[in-house]
Amino acid sequence: MGTDAKWVGKSLRRAEDVRLLTGQGSFTDDLKFPGLFHAAILRSPHAHARILSVDPSKAEAHPGVVGVLTGADVKRMSKPFPAGMPTRLRYYSAAIDRVRFVGEPVAVVVATSRYVAEDALELVRVEYEPLPAVVDAERALEADAPLLHDEVGTNRVNHRILEYGDVNGAFAASDLVVQERFYFHRYSSTPIETCAVVARFDPATGVMTLWSNFHGPYSLHSFVAKGLDLPGNRLRLITPADIGGSFGIKIGITTYLTLIGLVARKLGRVVKWVEDRAEHLAALSSHAERTAYYEMAAKSDGTILAVRAKYIDNNGAYIRAPEPASLYRTTGNTVGPYRFAAVRIDANAVVTNKSPTGPNRGYGCQQLYFCMERMVDLLGRKLSLDPAEIRLRNLIQPDEFPYTTPTGGVYDSGDYPAGLKKALEMADYAGLRHEQQRARSAGRLVGIGLAVAVEPCVTNMGYLNIAFPPEQRAALGFHVKSGAGEVAVLRLDPMGQVTAIVASAPSGQSHDLLVAQVVADELGVTPEAVTVVTEMDTSTRVWTISTGNYSSRFASAGVSAFAEAGRILKGKILAIAGHRLGVPASELRTQDGRIFRGDSSEPLMDFREVAGLAHWNPNALPPGMEPGVQVTHLFNYAPAKVLDEQDRVNSSSTYGFIAEVVAVEVDRDTGEVRIGKYVSVHDAGVLVSPQRVEGQVYGGILHGVGGALYEDMAYAENGQFLAGSFMDYLCPTAMEAPRVDIGHIVTPSPFSTLGTKGCGEGSAITAPAAIANAVNDALAPVGVVLNHLPLSPSTLWHAMRDARKKAGRC
Amino acid sequence: MLIAGEARFDAEPERVWAVLLDPSIIAQCIPGCQELKETEPDRFVARLKVGVGPVSGQYEGTLRITEKQPTTRYAMAFDGQGGVGFVRGTGSAQLRAEGGGTVLDYRCEVEVGGALASVGQRMIEGASRFLVNQMFDKLRAFVARGSAS
Numbered sequence: 034m035g036t037d038a039k040w041v042g043k044s045l046r047r048a049e050d051v052r053l054l055t056g057q058g059s060f061t062d063d064l065k066f067p068g069l070f071h072a073a074i075l076r077s078p079h080a081h082a083r084i085l086s087v088d089p090s091k092a093e094a095h096p097g098v099v100g101v102l103t104g105a106d107v108k109r110m111s112k113p114f115p116a117g118m119p120t121r122l123r124y125y126s127a128a129i130d131r132v133r134f135v136g137e138p139v140a141v142v143v144a145t146s147r148y149v150a151e152d153a154l155e156l157v158r159v160e161y162e163p164l165p166a167v168v169d170a171e172r173a174l175e176a177d178a179p180l181l182h183d184e185v186g187t188n189r190v191n192h193r194i195l196e197y198g199d200v201n202g203a204f205a206a207s208d209l210v211v212q213e214r215f216y217f218h219r220y221s222s223t224p225i226e227t228c229a230v231v232a233r234f235d236p237a238t239g240v241m242t243l244w245s246n247f248h249g250p251y252s253l254h255s256f257v258a259k260g261l262d263l264p265g266n267r268l269r270l271i272t273p274a275d276i277g278g279s280f281g282i283k284i285g286i287t288t289y290l291t292l293i294g295l296v297a298r299k300l301g302r303v304v305k306w307v308e309d310r311a312e313h314l315a316a317l318s319s320h321a322e323r324t325a326y327y328e329m330a331a332k333s334d335g336t337i338l339a340v341r342a343k344y345i346d347n348n349g350a351y352i353r354a355p356e357p358a359s360l361y362r363t364t365g366n367t368v369g370p371y372r373f374a375a376v377r378i379d380a381n382a383v384v385t386n387k388s389p390t391g392p393n394r395g396y397g398c399q400q401l402y403f404c405m406e407r408m409v410d411l412l413g414r415k416l417s418l419d420p421a422e423i424r425l426r427n428l429i430q431p432d433e434f435p436y437t438t439p440t441g442g443v444y445d446s447g448d449y450p451a452g453l454k455k456a457l458e459m460a461d462y463a464g465l466r467h468e469q470q471r472a473r474s475a476g477r478l479v480g481i482g483l484a485v486a487v488e489p490c491v492t493n494m495g496y497l498n499i500a501f502p503p504e505q506r507a508a509l510g511f512h513v514k515s516g517a518g519e520v521a522v523l524r525l526d527p528m529g530q531v532t533a534i535v536a537s538a539p540s541g542q543s544h545d546l547l548v549a550q551v552v553a554d555e556l557g558v559t560p561e562a563v564t565v566v567t568e569m570d571t572s573t574r575v576w577t578i579s580t581g582n583y584s585s586r587f588a589s590a591g592v593s594a595f596a597e598a599g600r601i602l603k604g605k606i607l608a609i610a611g612h613r614l615g616v617p618a619s620e621l622r623t624q625d626g627r628i629f630r631g632d633s634s635e636p637l638m639d640f641r642e643v644a645g646l647a648h649w650n651p652n653a654l655p656p657g658m659e660p661g662v663q664v665t666h667l668f669n670y671a672p673a674k675v676l677d678e679q680d681r682v683n684s685s686s687t688y689g690f691i692a693e694v695v696a697v698e699v700d701r702d703t704g705e706v707r708i709g710k711y712v713s714v715h716d717a718g719v720l721v722s723p724q725r726v727e728g729q730v731y732g733g734i735l736h737g738v739g740g741a742l743y744e745d746m747a748y749a750e751n752g753q754f755l756a757g758s759f760m761d762y763l764c765p766t767a768m769e770a771p772r773v774d775i776g777h778i779v780t781p782s783p784f785s786t787l788g789t790k791g792c793g794e795g796s797a798i799t800a801p802a803a804i805a806n807a808v809n810d811a812l813a814p815v816g817v818v819l820n821h822l823p824l825s826p827s828t829l830w831h832a833m834r835d836a837r838k839k840a841g842r843c
Numbered sequence: 844m845l846i847a848g849e850a851r852f853d854a855e856p857e858r859v860w861a862v863l864l865d866p867s868i869i870a871q872c873i874p875g876c877q878e879l880k881e882t883e884p885d886r887f888v889a890r891l892k893v894g895v896g897p898v899s900g901q902y903e904g905t906l907r908i909t910e911k912q913p914t915t916r917y918a919m920a921f922d923g924q925g926g927v928g929f930v931r932g933t934g935s936a937q938l939r940a941e942g943g944g945t946v947l948d949y950r951c952e953v954e955v956g957g958a959l960a961s962v963g964q965r966m967i968e969g970a971s972r973f974l975v976n977q978m979f980d981k982l983r984a985f986v987a988r989g990s991a992s
Contacts, residue, residue, distance in 0.1 A: 078928040078957025135957065155901055155926030315961055751954065757961025758897075 040550040040560050041787060044724030047543050048565075049275070058275040061229035061246045062307055069231070070099055072296060072306040073150035075140040075157050076316065077132035080166035080386040080752020081179060084130050084139070088158035092142055095156055097149035102141040102296040103157075104129040110295050112262045114288070115255070117354045118191045118382075118500035121184045124351040126260055126292035132161070133181055133350035134388050135754045136316030141296045143304050166386040166752030170347035171324055173385045181350060181384045190348070191357045191382035191500055195364070195680045197439040198375030203339030207330035211412045214326050216821035217400040217801070219347070220744035221319040222393055222736065223764050224540070226277025227308040228286045228317065232297035241294050242269040246276045247286050248538035249581015252494065254571055256354050260291035261298075272569040276540035280736065280797075281392030281583060283540070285318030288353065314762055315754050319746050320393035321346040321359045321382075323400040329408045335416050335423045339375035340368075342404070348382050349389040356390055357382035361499040362397040365442025365684035366487045369405050370449045371427040374439045386752040392583060394736055398489065398798035406484045406802035407820055410809065420483045420806065421457055425450060428485070435783065441681025443672050444487065444688045445790075446780040447716060453485055453692040456714040459776050460694035465710065469696075473814060478699040479709075480811025484803035485692045488715075489685030490791025491517045492584040493673035496684035503678055517673035517686040518577040519586065521594035523552065523602050524663035527648040529626065529641030531556060531563045533595065536576045537587050538569040542729070542793065544587050547721045548595050551787070555599025556606075557623030558640075575665050585791025588721055589687050593786035594668035602664045609643050609662070612655040672784055687782045687790045690716040691799045697807040704830030706742055706808055708771035713799075715775070718782045718790035729792050730775050737800020739765045745823050816840060846951040846971050850979040854986045856938045859945045860914045862985050863936070872981040874974045885911070891923065893974070896966040898958050900927035914938060928957025949975075 089101035413423035545565035611618035651660035670686035781788025870879035885908035904923025
């Protein structure tokens with residue numbers, strides 16, 4: 034660490050609150066453009082149909098309409114999007130000759146106002162020939178299932194079998210094997226701000242400028258450029274200072290960046306499109322729902338030996354990058370916090386007539402840990418071992434870090450037993466069990482659920498290669514990936530004031546606050562004295578391929594970049610001052626924007642004098658030093674290495690830990706679940722702003738509660754989407770929010786500069802597992818086992834009724 | 844979705860039948876119907892403007908009479924498309940004399956898609972019943988007018 038931390042670790046007030054609470058935010062929709070036109074998107078009402086004809090002539094003739102973009106234009110003007118896997122599947126920003134999900138763009142109408150554009154949508158004539166649809170991934174794998182992409186020939190578009198360690202040996206040596214089928218349903222995030230894009234194409238320079246609330250990963254810059262059929266240096270992506278949330282969902286905006294760019298180019302106009310809530314729910318993104326088959330081999334003392342799992346991910350109608358990565362993003366942490374050494378994963382990405390999927394707060398983890406933590410409970414139940422006890426017997430021990438997992442993950446630091454014990458203690462676990470006994474004898478359905486998880490942070494680009502089999506990866510010219518970097522730009526202006534420029538496109542996580550705290554500590558100034566610029570612009574900012582706001586990366590990768598940039602800048606400041614003063618720089622220190630020698634409290638210079646000299650009189654600088662006082666620093670996680678030939682990869686750069694204890698009561702008559710207690714303990718390494726971490730924990734829990742109990746992107750069997758409004762798609766509100774007790778343990782990461790990790794996905798990955806375990810515990814006395822989500826009142830009520838019937842007590 | 848029920852008329856089946864198969868009358872009775880044109884025998888094109896909850900829009904479609912047993916039974920298939928989605932399905936009506944009047948049993952199997960399904964689904968059954976009742980009220984008025992004359 035080596036930092037004299039004065040500001041890091043403090044919960045300072047967010048600078049952006051004043052701006053946001055007084056309506057002074059700068060969101061994409063707030064941007065003003067002269068001569069702006071507005072787009073509305075015609076979408077498919079069919080889950081699967083051939084497009085026989087599209088006739089935009091009546092819409093084009095409508096007063097106020099300036100033009101229409103159809104699939105024929107898209108085919109002519111653009112190229113299919115690149116895919117992060119070997120495939121013949123062709124995916125464009127709008128349907129060309131076939132629609133494959135309800136809500137798929139079919140045409141774009143541009144008019145003088147959104148009202149006119151929406152009215153004119155009804156005038157676009159589309160003739161469809163409906164085709165049979167398939168929405169269930171397992172059904173889609175059957176030989177007679179409707180085929181989505183003729184050019185692929187199968188609905189299974191990616192398949193890898195990944196085997197690590199001696200799986201068969203472990204199963205042979207086991208005392209028992211537990212088997213189960215799981216279904217993790219489809220839900221999303223509901224950011225307050227929906228997607229928004231403004232596009233302008235300059236025919237003179239050939240540059241397409243797109244203003245939007247896209248927040249990375251900036252590796253997708255090339256995805257959009259390919260879609261637009263433009264060279265990378267002709268595509269400028271600008272993101273304003275404020276984004277109203279995303280949680281990964283807005284990464285799905287990439288196809289709209291392309292679509293709105295195309296229409297702006299075709300019509301030669303500046304065009305704006307703002308997604309409405311119905312479009313957002315029906316057609317933007319969600320995580321992939323997963324059907325999974327698990328087998329867990331164990332010894333009779335509860336020691337887990339191996340896991341065999343088959344993942345069947347339902348990716349919707351198209352594979353949109355970074356998919357099919359929900360299958361692989363968790364590779365390094367497949368074993369979670371447990372010590373077992375053998376794993377076999379049969380990974381399947383399947384296309385169906387639903388909207389395409391992508392990252393959603395946890396990206397792959399919520400599915401992984403729901404299955405894993407249910408399996409551990411099922412094993413414990415079989416062995417009559419308490420859920421806490423069986424977990425404690427299997428956790429990786431604190432003296433084993435850095436711990437290399439069988440799948441290639443390198444867990445940097447942790448004390449998992451201490452984390453779980455802390456959660457149990459905070460929840461008064463023994464007391465809860467005692468209360469449960471009393472409640473049960475009174476006929477009440479009370480349950481306690483546990484979940485422990487390793488939280489992967491700062492994706493290593495290297496894992497993306499797993500979608501390709503080793504023989505293809507060995508081929509010449511294969512694009513091998515690795516790395517997890519972030520960039521920091523810091524400078525002293527001629528008056529000696531500090532400006533920090535962030536490329537991460539924050540969406541409400543206060544990256545500016547963290548940067549101000551870190552830079553203040555490194556330079557010896559106050560956080561208020563640091564101006565942080567967060568607008569992103571791919572043409573003027575320095576950025577790396579992994580730059581962006583995703584994968585819980587800023588508090589570790591971004592903070593590391595700025596801490597190191599601060600050290601470099603301070604070194605330069607002291608070198609200039611030392612040269613000027615004739616004193617070795619090593620004897621100088623900074624404090625409150627001034628420079629002191631040793632322990633003396635007499636300032637010798639201040640930043641303004643140093644900066645003035647460096648900017649105005651470069652001749653006075655130490656020999657060879659470049660003028661000005663600025664640093665551009667790229668931080669890269671050293672352990673973010675390439676995938677090896679055995680498919681082992683350290684898929685993330687730093688790994689946090691979560692332990693949760695949840696107590697619920699199920700209403701026998703209504704099937705409703707009430708959360709009585711929620712304890713959440715996190716190890717996110719060194720905390721820069723504890724208050725910001727707590728915000729992430731609260732938000733993650735509520736997200737997970739929504740997923741476990743309420744939110745469901747339901748589809749009818751014929752592919753019609755049934756959750757198109759907030760009356761149909763139920764988000765938890767303040768009334769459903771449980772009281773949460775938050776605890777922390779801190780094991781500093783040895784790989785990040787200040788020992789920080791991430792925590793942005795946090796409890797969103799554990800809450801569904803913990804709640805499902807609690808509900809199953811509550812329902813155990815009535816003989817109900819539920820291994821699918823959501824745990825809605827009707828699901829519980831029907832399960833309880835069926836169990837009563839079976840028991841012959843109806 | 845299945846919409847089924849019965850409607851009673853104070854007239855003999857022959858009279859009800861005549862009203863039910865008169866396109867000019869039907870056009871006045873279907874809520875929101877702006878046009879109903881017979882393009883060939885037993886084949887119609889229609890233009891409708893209907894609202895279901897928050898989803899309102901214009902629909903254009905076709906209707907085919909697929910079965911006709913004068914005064915006792917007929918069946919149809921319909922298919923409509925609009926900016927907010929589509930409707931398609933089949934329906935049948937059975938007529939029988941009862942107590943000097945006519946009882947009509949109807950049965951419609953309807954499939955909806957697009958915004959109609961995603962936002963309107965929970966309201967659509969109630970709204971359909973409302974629209975169907977509205978239509979029969981008007982039809983009864985025509986039947987009564989005819990019987991009186």
